[in-house]
Amino acid sequence: MPMDSQKEHIQVSVRSRPLLSETSSLQLISKDPPVLLLPERSQTYQFDNVFLEDADQQKVYNDAVRPLVNLVKLGYNCTVFAYGQTGTGKTYTMGSGSQFQTGIIPRALDQLLNEEYLNNCKNEIDVRISFLEIYNEKVFDLLKSDCKSPLPVSGFTVPGLSTKNVKTAPQASEWLQLGNKNRHTGETRQNSNSSRSHAVFTIYISTKTSSEEVFGKLNLVDLAGSESVKKTGSKGGTFQEGININKGLLCIGQVISALSARSSYIPYRESTITSILKESLNIDNYISLIACVSADPEDITETLQTLDFAQRTKRIRCNPEVVAKFKKDNPERLIQGRTPMSLIQGRTPMKRWKTPLKTPISRSLGMTLLPLINERDSEISHAEVSLSIDLSAKKTAITDVQQMLSPMVKKHMVRTEALILERIANLESVIQNTLRRPTRRSSRLMSAESLKEENTPKITWGKIQDTVTKMVYSEVAQLMQKPARAASSPIDDNHNTFPNKILFRDESLDSPAIENPLHDLAQKDFSFKIPLKPAPLVKTQNDISRNSVRRSSRLALKHQANQSVDLMKSDWWFDSVITSSKRKKTEEDTLTEVMKSTPIFNNDNGHKTNTGTRRKSMRLKAQKS
Numbered sequence: 351m352p353m354d355s356q357k358e359h360i361q362v363s364v365r366s367r368p369l370l371s372e373t374s375s376l377q378l379i380s381k382d383p384p385v386l387l388l389p390e391r392s393q394t395y396q397f398d399n400v401f402l403e404d405a406d407q408q409k410v411y412n413d414a415v416r417p418l419v420n421l422v423k424l425g426y427n428c429t430v431f432a433y434g435q436t437g438t439g440k441t442y443t444m445g446s447g448s449q450f451q452t453g454i455i456p457r458a459l460d461q462l463l464n465e466e467y468l469n470n471c472k473n474e475i476d477v478r479i480s481f482l483e484i485y486n487e488k489v490f491d492l493l494k495s496d497c498k499s500p501l502p503v504s505g506f507t508v509p510g511l512s513t514k515n516v517k518t519a520p521q522a523s524e525w526l527q528l529g530n531k532n533r534h535t536g537e538t539r540q541n542s543n544s545s546r547s548h549a550v551f552t553i554y555i556s557t558k559t560s561s562e563e564v565f566g567k568l569n570l571v572d573l574a575g576s577e578s579v580k581k582t583g584s585k586g587g588t589f590q591e592g593i594n595i596n597k598g599l600l601c602i603g604q605v606i607s608a609l610s611a612r613s614s615y616i617p618y619r620e621s622t623i624t625s626i627l628k629e630s631l632n633i634d635n636y637i638s639l640i641a642c643v644s645a646d647p648e649d650i651t652e653t654l655q656t657l658d659f660a661q662r663t664k665r666i667r668c669n670p671e672v673v674a675k676f677k678k679d680n681p682e683r684l685i686q687g688r689t690p691m692s693l694i695q696g697r698t699p700m701k702r703w704k705t706p707l708k709t710p711i712s713r714s715l716g717m718t719l720l721p722l723i724n725e726r727d728s729e730i731s732h733a734e735v736s737l738s739i740d741l742s743a744k745k746t747a748i749t750d751v752q753q754m755l756s757p758m759v760k761k762h763m764v765r766t767e768a769l770i771l772e773r774i775a776n777l778e779s780v781i782q783n784t785l786r787r788p789t790r791r792s793s794r795l796m797s798a799e800s801l802k803e804e805n806t807p808k809i810t811w812g813k814i815q816d817t818v819t820k821m822v823y824s825e826v827a828q829l830m831q832k833p834a835r836a837a838s839s840p841i842d843d844n845h846n847t848f849p850n851k852i853l854f855r856d857e858s859l860d861s862p863a864i865e866n867p868l869h870d871l872a873q874k875d876f877s878f879k880i881p882l883k884p885a886p887l888v889k890t891q892n893d894i895s896r897n898s899v900r901r902s903s904r905l906a907l908k909h910q911a912n913q914s915v916d917l918m919k920s921d922w923w924f925d926s927v928i929t930s931s932k933r934k935k936t937e938e939d940t941l942t943e944v945m946k947s948t949p950i951f952n953n954d955n956g957h958k959t960n961t962g963t964r965r966k967s968m969r970l971k972a973q974k975s
């Protein structure tokens with residue numbers, strides 16, 4: 351598309367770098383005019399050129415730059431700048447990288463310093479070049495051997511910047527390569543050889559004819575890539591670089607917006623890059639923007655930002671003029687062309703009073719005040735724009751810091767979350783164990799119960815009672831045969847402990863069953879001979895005393911057998927004792943014997959049970975003596 355026919359417009363091209371993924375987020379839906387569609391956002395953009403990945407360097411140069419170079423020869427200021435996300439091919443397109451890939455700069459040098467053209471040209475042509483970079487808001491001269499020290503910026507110019515006179519294209523290319531080597535580059539996640547600076551390569555041409563001298567200038571700007579700190583993974587110095595890069599790009603965006611809105615104030619001073627480009631980035635120049643994008647779906651956000659920027663740039667209406675055409679014999683005198691806008695920038699347009707001034711005094715006062723008011727007005731609008739730019743820059747910086755911080759915070763949150771989950775899991779297991787414990791305990795108890803049942807001898811209480819009764823019977827029988835043993839009778843000693851032992855055995859299930867007295871009892875043969883009931887005694891004179899002895903003995907036995915022995919049986923036992931004793935001994939002896947065999951118990955009234963018997967025995971003894 352010939353540039354000359356599009357004088358009123360900035361030329362905007364989009365170049366998409368080769369895809370890294372299989373799918374593309376961009377679609378060219380019309381070739382003439384080129385219309386790009388973002389299917390995911392259902393958004394279309396129309397530009398002057400769209401170069402998809404199959405477009406080579408030659409095509410990009412021919413369509414987007416060649417017409418401008420021809421205009422430079424005629425004395426116009428032209429600027430080509432590559433803008434876009436990091437890693438999308440700006441340096442590749444401009445040819446300002448360390449790898450020489452025949453990008454725009456060498457091709458432009460070739461076109462201007464073409465031997466054939468130079469030989470055929472009747473005019474005297476002088477070509478000079480300069481190459482600077484803006485790194486961290488400082489300007490470095492890339493063509494100087496001592497390029498490490500920054501150059502001072504004075505207003506919109508860099509007084510110390512060196513220019514090199516070049517006669518041939520290869521000579522110019524050597525300087526270009528030297529400058530490329532001097533550029534600040536760094537490695538980011540998105541580009542192993544990322545340019546961390548804005549680079550401005552300028553070609554100055556002066557063409558002298560017989561009557562005049564014309565100056566043209568071509569700025570070839572390789573802007574640093576807009577970057578998301580999160581994606582590039584910038585840290586430390588690289589992070590600061592990223593902030594400055596984004597600040598510069600933001601200011602360029604502000605300048606573009608102000609230009610497209612035809613604002614009276616263009617914020618060039620807000621960053622070094624806009625200050626340096628002030629002479630190039632204005633409506634007096636031809637501008638060609640090459641917006642480099644990535645069609646990878648994961649870069650859609652950045653691609654959208656770049657396309658929006660490109661669309662805003664396209665709204666700028668340019669009115670380029672030949673800036674400087676001087677009479678050869680009087681180089682100071684401008685002989686052609688309108689006073690360019692760039693020369694009157696800074697001059698505030700006059701503003702008229704809305705209400706016409708009527709009285710001469712007020713008119714004269716108004717005339718005096720008007721310039722002051724206008725000046726103040728301009729200052730205020732200037733301050734407003736500066737503030738808004740400052741605010742946007744700070745917002746970007748904050749977003750960058752947030753983006754950098756958010757992975758750290760996220761990491762911390764993930765770790766904390768994992769810790770909390772772990773603790774909750776621990777707590778849960780503790781709670782479950784605690785809840786399960788009684789269940790386990792009860793199951794243990796149940797199994798213990800069943801064990802207890804297994805180990806418990808199968809003796810019913812009825813049987814136990816029978817056994818005890820039998821024991822008592824047996825004891826009684828023994829007492830009847832050997833009354834002297836009654837004092838050490840197990841019934842006497844153990845009548846309380848025996849059941850206790852049974853109880854103890856029931857509770858302690860760990861002891862072997864053989865130790866269980868009930869077991870022993872179960873094994874024992876309790877069969878014994880119950881002595882025949884002796885013949886009833888012939889009542890004697892001592893019947894009364896016998897009866898009292900019988901009462902005492904009955905009470906004693908009652909205690910001994912723990913009330914389980916039939917008291918009638920004790921009567922019978924007493925009778926048998928008395929009878930057997932009587933056969934051999936006197937009544938007195940019998941009484942003594944009974945007393946011996948019956949321990950003294952407290953009866954229910956708290957009196958000794960056999961005291962009467964004792965007293966009687968004593969009386970009998972006394973009578974006898």
Ligand SMILES: Nc1ncnc2c1ncn2[C@@H]1O[C@H](COP(=O)(O)OP(=O)(O)OP(=O)(O)O)[C@@H](O)[C@H]1O
Binds near residue numbers: 368434440443
């Ligand atoms: N159209 C293309 N064809 C082939 N390779 C390309 C193209 N565009 C970019 N590349 C390759 O992609 C890589 C990154 O490109 P380049 O360095 O030019 O990106 P950039 O936009 O300048 O990045 P930064 O802003 O970080 O400097 C380079 O290896 C380059 O060769």
